[in-house]
Amino acid sequence: MDLKYKTALVTGGGTGIGRAASLALAARGVSVAVNYSRSRDDAEETVRLITNGGGRAVAIQADVAKDMEVRDMAEQVVRHFGAVDLLVNNAGITRHIPFDDLEGATEEVWDELYQVNVKGMFFCARAVAPYMRKNQQGAIVNLGSIAGQTGLGSSLPYAVSKAAVHGLTKSLARALAPEIRVNCVVPGAVATRWWAGREEQMKKLAPQMLLKHISTPEDIASLICTALEQEAMTGQMITVDSGQTL
Structure with a gap:
C-alpha cells in the first residue's frame, strides 16, 4: 500500500513511539490524527511538528x-x-510491580491494564473497521x-x-480479512519516558543485547510504516529488539 495521501489514526500519538510514528507517517505524506487521553500539550506539539513541516495533522x-469515546473519535477523523x-x-x-508481589497485582491493576492495553485496541479496531471496509482497504x-x-x-x-494483544492481532486478522490487514510490531526495550527513574537499569541492559543498543522510538516507527505498507502480510508478530530475546 502506498501510504501517500492516506489518513492514519495514531493512539497515544503525542509521546514516545506514538509521536515517532506520527512524524514518520507524516513524512510519507499521510494525514495524521494524533490521539491523546491526558497529554494534550504533547499531542498538540506533535501536530505542530507535522504542520510546520508542511503536513496535515489534528489532535483528538x-x-x-x-x-463511545473511541467511536466518536473515529467519526471525528473521518469528518x-x-x-x-x-x-x-x-x-x-x-x-x-515486582513479579513475586502477587498481592500487588490487584484486581484494579488487572482491570486498568486490560481495559487500555487490550480492550482499547479492540475498541479502536472495531470503530475504524466500517470506514476501511467501505473503501475496500485498510491496515x-x-x-x-x-x-x-x-x-x-x-x-x-x-x-x-x-x-493478549498478540492473540488479538491474530483474531482480528481473521475477522477483518480480506479488506483489512492486521499485524503486530513487538518492541523490546525502547528509550522512552517509560524508563524515567530507571535510566541506569536501561544503560546496563544495552551491552547484553546482540546489537549493543536500546531501540529508539524512530526504530519502531520505521517498522510500523513498513508493516502498514506490506500488502502480503497479516496476522504477524514482528519483533524489533536489537537481539534482546535471542
Missing part, C-alpha cells in the same frame, strides 16, 4: 478504554480528513511487547496484557 482527545485508512494502536499503560498495526513473549516485564499483568 479520547480515552481508548471507553468505547476532518474524509477517511481513515490506517490505525496505529499504540496507546498503552503499565504499572511497575492496522498493534503495538505488542516482548513481555508478551517472554513473560517478563514491568509487571505480571502488563506481560499478560501484551500476550
Whole structure:
C-alpha cells in the first residue's frame, strides 16, 4: 500500500513511539490524527511538528478504554480528513510491580491494564473497521511487547496484557480479512519516558543485547510504516529488539 495521501489514526500519538510514528507517517505524506487521553500539550506539539513541516495533522482527545469515546473519535477523523485508512494502536499503560508481589497485582491493576492495553485496541479496531471496509482497504498495526513473549516485564499483568494483544492481532486478522490487514510490531526495550527513574537499569541492559543498543522510538516507527505498507502480510508478530530475546 502506498501510504501517500492516506489518513492514519495514531493512539497515544503525542509521546514516545506514538509521536515517532506520527512524524514518520507524516513524512510519507499521510494525514495524521494524533490521539491523546491526558497529554494534550504533547499531542498538540506533535501536530505542530507535522504542520510546520508542511503536513496535515489534528489532535483528538479520547480515552481508548471507553468505547463511545473511541467511536466518536473515529467519526471525528473521518469528518476532518474524509477517511481513515490506517490505525496505529499504540496507546498503552503499565504499572511497575515486582513479579513475586502477587498481592500487588490487584484486581484494579488487572482491570486498568486490560481495559487500555487490550480492550482499547479492540475498541479502536472495531470503530475504524466500517470506514476501511467501505473503501475496500485498510491496515492496522498493534503495538505488542516482548513481555508478551517472554513473560517478563514491568509487571505480571502488563506481560499478560501484551500476550493478549498478540492473540488479538491474530483474531482480528481473521475477522477483518480480506479488506483489512492486521499485524503486530513487538518492541523490546525502547528509550522512552517509560524508563524515567530507571535510566541506569536501561544503560546496563544495552551491552547484553546482540546489537549493543536500546531501540529508539524512530526504530519502531520505521517498522510500523513498513508493516502498514506490506500488502502480503497479516496476522504477524514482528519483533524489533536489537537481539534482546535471542
